[in-house]
Amino acid sequence: MLGNSPGPFRVGVLALANDQVIERDLARLLPPEVLTFTTRIAFGGDCTMEQLAKMAPQLAEAAQLLNPEVALDAVIFGCTSGTIAIGPETIRDAIQSVRPGALAVNPVEAASGALRHLGSRRINLVTPYEPEIAARMAAQFEAAGFAINRRYDFGITASEDISRVQPEAILEAAARLGGEGAEATFISCTDFQSLDVLERIETKTGIPAVSSNQAMAWDILASLGVANGVPGYGRLLSGIPS
Template structure:
């Protein structure tokens, strides 16, 4: 369709949920995806630190510039929180340096979503091992949010294949009465069809990694986000 707005998405090399990102995308937007160079690593701190290096984003960003995207997003939660707030800012700066007109990361988008919802106390649900889950808790705490509970799956591979019922149980286990919202980490963990039903069940916002990424990127491009019943998209 002529006149579509390009949304550039840089993904980790193991990202497998392209179709999920498209589900939040309106007809007037066109997703332009690329991936970081492959590395034979499990989802461990070593891998997370690798995909969190700003230099990794320079060539990937440049691959997306020719179609002139309106915004670029780095769709990786752990890689964008593992070095804290300064590390997240460095990733955005690397994309801008490489030529991105506007840049956002998944972890930055999660913070923006938490702010937009007026939330201070959160629970976290992750597919990771404890060391990486702690990195998310530290990142949110550094940003002034209080992490009041959490759950994890302890996976180092196969995150993209986790079935919805397992993810739903993960979110329920993370919930605490004092949590004002639940943050669901990892862009390789499918959540689209779970968000609205779990929000109704638990009575609070569910903010997932892919949801926040697309919400932030599309808003920066001046476009709507498609996600019926999802609380974040109403703010």
């Protein structure tokens, strides 16, 4: 006998073809009542603004492929630098052109909302990117009303190398920036293995640490009214507002 589809909440994920981290992180951060469905967007090679912008024409079709017979509560675009290259408004328009009832979530706006929720306006920024993308990322946050206190960039160009950066290296980079003069650390990129070291970064720096995937999980949980906290992954998720 047929019944209702499983799960009260359904979230689609548009992940880059070579992202090895986002699905694992979201599976750990979202509770069982939030089901996720993932499709992939073609991407590879060098991580440059030009290459990232080429994903824009794929977004609507990819969003349409996300379990097309099921209504989704939200759709995540899983690329922080891609959000900078394409633009949050363009991403939102593409997703909602085929998923008009779904909340469109991206890492940049989710992180901005998370930082405001924490009361953090002056931030340290850790990125895996080469200088042009890192500078554009910093400029985006400055345009949104944040001040960049200090910044550390790993300078990676080959996109497949981002997920190979070890968590301890990310911890060391954030700790090197410290906490003096800053109110939070933002660690950019959905393919960065930062989730497991967020609380250690907070301990070493004395300020909250926010990552791309953690911020999107927070945005989803807060927007859907799933109010239970997610311990072990930083102050942001220690309590979710209903």
